[in-house]
Ligand SMILES: C[C@@H](SC(=N)N)c1ccc(Cl)cc1
């Protein structure tokens with residue numbers, strides 16, 4: 237005989253989704269004639285909210301038509317409230333991943349990411365100078381693939397074609413790519429975005445084909461620059477942002493070494509001293525801000541507002557011609573060569589450092605970063621890491637500058653960018 241108390245307690249616990257902790261009286265019987273029935277209890281997949289005991293008890297009162305005491309209704313309310321506050325405080329998402337130079341002169345940095353289910357790993361160039369996330373794919377003609385890893389959407393159980401959407405992009409250096417779009421799970425350094433727009437290349441230009449260790453780009457510019465049509469798509473950072481502990485990502489790029497990109501937190505172990513922030517102009521979609529001036533070697537600091545973009549996807553530092561000529565005037569044998577397409581100098585020449593200002597702070601780029609590369613492996617002529625921006629129409633604080641600092645890209649409102657010594 238099942239007592240009322242058993243029934244009450246069992247139903248109370250059942251209502252709570254906790255299942256019965258009583259001996260399994262219900263559903264089994266000792267009488268062999270009736271046969272044996274056993275019920276498999278499963279967790280309620282929709283029970284994603286925390287358990288609220290008062291609510292469970294309240295439901296039981298309702299179930300048996302017993303008026304619930306007032307204190308119970310109040311209890312339900314303040315348990316819910318405390319749970320909401322607890323969820324609000326929980327540390328949410330962060331991510332951390334390597335920034336690996338793809339050749340011996342740091343022409344670009346790639347970061348391991350995973351796409352799809354099961355995860356497909358690709359090495360992508362995290363690029364704050366653009367806002368398309370695109371990958372070499374099973375849709376890229378094999379004639380345009382030379383060693384790159386590809387994303388195959390049909391092998392991913394979570395991929396979905398974004399019907400009727402296409403994209404096409406041309407970068408400042410003349411390289412380009414275009415294709416179609418899927419959404420899929422996308423992870424960088426343990427930080428996952430479900431349903432990220434992943435742009436699958438159907439055509440890439442030769443400079444991408446030749447870059448064997450680069451499987452695509454992750455645009456970390458503002459989503460306004462995204463080229464997907466008819467509806468533009470959000471960047472990985474914009475998708476991840478609501479779950480991030482802090483609305484930031486940081487770049488700790490290194491000279492001839494592997495650095496890191498962090499998402500959602502600022503790692504104080506990666507920089508020395510304070511971070512100096514300066515406002516970012518988010519239109520048209522680059523991380524556009526000003527330098528407060530510059531100096532060459534031990535020369536006096538020249539204060540002047542120099543507007544440009546902090547761009548992890550561009551290799552070198554491009555500044556106004558007046559600044560660049562002032563720099564190379566200090567370099568024996570330097571010349572602005574039409575033939576080599578920029579400032580070159582004898583590799584044996586001694587180069588000065590270059591210092592740029594962020595508000596009141598000063599960041600010095602070592603001479604070695606500006607002695608960028610030999611024109612060819614056997615040449616004694618070297619190409620500079622500081623070049624004139626006059627042909628570009630925009631000043632670009634590329635990797636040569638960024639690797640001299642710890643950089644915080646802050647997606648707060650208003651957006652800002654921070655630089656710290658390291
Ligand atoms: C923003 C970069 S391209 C990139 N980082 N995806 C750029 C723009 C314009 C010129 Cl002229 C050269 C480079």
Ligand SMILES: C[C@@H](SC(=N)N)c1ccc(Cl)cc1
Pocket residue numbers: 344361363365407408409411443444447450453549550551
């Ligand atoms: C980010 C873009 S444009 C640029 N060079 N800043 C790019 C183009 C070609 C390669 Cl191989 C790698 C990166």
